[in-house]
Amino acid sequence: MADVPLNAERAAKAVAFFNRLRLPDVPGTPTMAEACGEWFREILCAFLASEDPDTKQRLVWELLCMVPKKNSKTTYVAALGLTALYMEEAPNRQMLIVAPSQNISERCFDQAQGMIRLDERLKAIFNVQDHLKCITRRKTGTQLDVKSFDTSIVTGEIPILTIIDEVHELGKKAKAAAVMQQIRGGGITMQGGQVLMITTQSDEAPAGIWKTELLKARKIRDGQGGSAPIMLPVLYEFPQELQKRQDFWRDQRNWSMLLPNINRSIDAARLIADYENNGRATPQAEQIWASQHLNIEIGVGIGDDGWGGAEYWDLRADPTLTLDELLARSEVAVVGADGGGLDDLFGICVIGREKVTRRWLIWCHAYAHPKVLDRRKEIAAQLRDFEAEGSLTFCAVSEYIAAIAATAGRIRDMGLLPEKKAFGFDPNNIAALVDALALVGIEGDMLHRLRQGPALSPALWGLEHKLSDDTISHDGSGLMSWSVGNVKIEVKLNGNMATKEAAGRAKIDPFVAMLCAAILMSWNPEAMGMADLGDYLSELKAMAS
Template identity: 65%
Template sequence: MPGTEEELPRFSCPDWWDKIQAGQTPMADVPLNEARAAKALAFFNRLRLPDVPGTPPLSEACGEWFREILCAFLASEDPETKQRLVWELLCMVPKKNSKTTYVAALGLTALFMEEAPNRQMLLVAPSQNISERCFAQAQGMIRLDDRLQKIFSLQDHLKCITRKKTGTKLDVKTFDTSIVTGEIPVLTIIDELHELGKKAKAAAVMQQIRGGGITMQGGQVLMITTQSDEAPAGIWRTELDKARKIRDGKGGKAPILLPVLYEYPVEQQRDQSYWRDVANWKCLLPNLGRSISRQRLVEDYENNGSASKETEQIWASQHLNIEIGVGLAGDGWSGAPHWDQCLDPKLKRLDDVLRRSEVCTIGIDWGGADDLAALYVIGRETTSKRWLGWGQAWARPSVFERRKGIAHHLREFEECGDLIVAQSGEEQAASAAAICRRVADEGLLPEAGGIGLDSAGVALLIDALEDVDLDQPMIQSVPQGWKLQTAISSVPLKLEDRRFLHGGQPIMAWSAGNAKQTLRGGNYVVTKEVSGAAKIDPLMAMFNASMLMFANPAAIGPSVYESRGILEISI
């Protein structure tokens, strides 16, 4: 019968919001090896909290939500094949729900349960402070119990715990690119995964860790985190998107990652009156009444969290898992909340835009040695007249030194091809001019107003465009500031109606989320000055292209294409 639970993809949980509202763990039902689950629970429950008065056991101090996660992760079993089902688990839960303490206890439980000799386990934290706290919690639990001291040995200086019977070790480490050496771990626990989204090589390290998953012995990965205090990026963006797809039944038929995401639906995140209502907080706080005091949380919000838009945004991201750019846009660009919903996976390359378009315009926003340069192509789809978008950005090596606060983002964009690192201004200008020449050779640019740019600091670019026979009137200056009002206010309407599609380039989502929108006189303005240190150059290039497309241009046509030929460039 269509729609029955048996036909749902593995680990999908279509009623996740109903479960959260009912105080249940928002995850799919997972078949268990009951004997293994009982053994894991018996060990876990006897562990005691070393930093709480009275050192209560977890049987009393831990919420049922984490025990369900523990059993699903350590004792899942396919009833037919008797094989493990949950190889990976991602739990996103707000701050102060004891996640660091609980994963330390889970790590000890896994170490006790592992019978294979001389294996390696890792508990990875993004900073030394967090890794030291993880180890201190596990260490304290062992020292509170004489029996556990007979089972485990501690090497405090190495932050290493060894099960004496098997020789298998649990190493507590601070994240860096060399944490995995030698044997692939049979278990890796990653605390505060969202912080790894700020590290350029995190994806490569994660791939190395996951190498254990394809060995005969297999390797499990548990990731637990709050939401990021900035727009999700890098490995965190990747893992969060994957987990949501699996939860929503769009992650394939047999995924290996079990999502457990404590968050509001997008509609509730965007409804600020909803999540600001204290009555709606409890459903996202599974440890309320244990590690979290409702009164103290309210007082913290009233005295600290609501002090300004910026502090409220950070507070809400950490304590309510409100995604930056979704739930509290504040003075953000009004199109940002709609950007992700306009993804068309068939628009990954410039070729894809050109093939489907009857005419194109190109917007360019140029930058100096310590800035980004960006180009954006908008095509008008031949049949539907929808807008189709694709962009490219450039940076010189000096940008990574002078803009260290965003260097981790830029490296991610470089890895996925959104950003080209050019050695000189001449090189990046020539690269941009080649893209413009390519679109022109396809016969898709209008005779006038096909390439629009901010006139500031573009001498090298103008020279490069002239070198490929592109000049006025095809090239035009696009007035900036309040004169971009049409693009700033009208593009969001196109995005809302999905009349503007794009390929989901990470650099564009990041740029759109960075933009700040202010009202000056009767016009909305998005400028680099208003947006501060956050980069919005790709978005400004898109605005420039939009201003030209709003003029309803017509392409020169195939005659130019036939006479000039096609420049062979692969984008």
């Protein structure tokens, strides 16, 4: 956590009030002075008492704290909310504590009201309204409301302070970004408005507003957040390169670095026992346990049933590798496609073989009917992220079929497609695409229907080897990192099969499209060339007449 200049008098007042609050659900009801770790008092002071020594203006308008589970964050933010309510002298303002679910909001409110009821002096300062989940400071009329997240929570309101508990859960809500913008609207008024977000890491790949906030916080932490960032990041996480080293984060000697409340709310021996008995039960259980207790980010998957190439996927990313760049650098290119119904993605992959080096260059894109956002609400925020990065397009089926055919036709017109086996695809539900390809002159031997399942095993193994040997570059899209991370491998008698863990939630269509293209490229094709293309087109015209 960066050092933040403080107004010493205001910081002392905040700490004095905070320290006297008692934990209502712990035997003996100890005070915060006894029970709370110093780490949270530093957050308290930075958030409530930051001050530029020259201008005397507040420095920290937003704070994002990502801390593993069971570090008492919900209890502590309830106490911080009461402290902020006590410190605010302006009349009739509104403060919010927002939780993603009713259970979390009720627990937060119960902790706050429990602290008040343990202290007669606090009862005189605050009025508690159980049925409204509202606490009012009697002197000023300013209210602290504890609410469940909903798109209507801030309609017509300009909260002077908002605390968001478990912000990672908001990444799963499609309209969270709009609500966050409303909340932040208070920050540009003359009265100002603060936002504190406290959360564990997500138990799925970060998405939506959570992904946005996490990436922004990391940039600020790493000195890339501009000249005057208003957010203070406090991120209890291992560096990305260490998160990818399973031997490192599985080493229990390293865990205490991430657990500021160790030996307070967390018993180290019980944490280890929970990991050994529950966290290691299955690869999926370990993923979730590590994300919650060690803030290990789920992205490109870990686990024994994941695809072997996933370990190297991010290392081979080249964000400059657009489709245009791929075609300019390639001596030959092939296309793979895979898709399903209206609740699926339709993936297309172009693999080019680079001139001279023969390195494989991979570009992928996905299309989807807008109905997928309604039918698969659990991944809607992630799909919107991919749309924003340009790797996913929402449109009608007829439009994306035409777009895929146009892409293939463009590659053919450049003379880069082979004369045979240039476009590979799953033969099921593909009639419309075959018709569209015929309209641009791609038909007959140029098309190749590829059996699915274990028949694609050579592509799985071949891509693994090329990724590990560093003879592949790909476009580095979030879409493909997500798709690669969704892949699970089932071992069959006649080969390995790429599948997914959960229907609907996990999509691998762009990945399967890549396997189809990889099969074609593994046959060492040669480009038709512009001269051969002319002969081929003449042949087609003759046949048509």
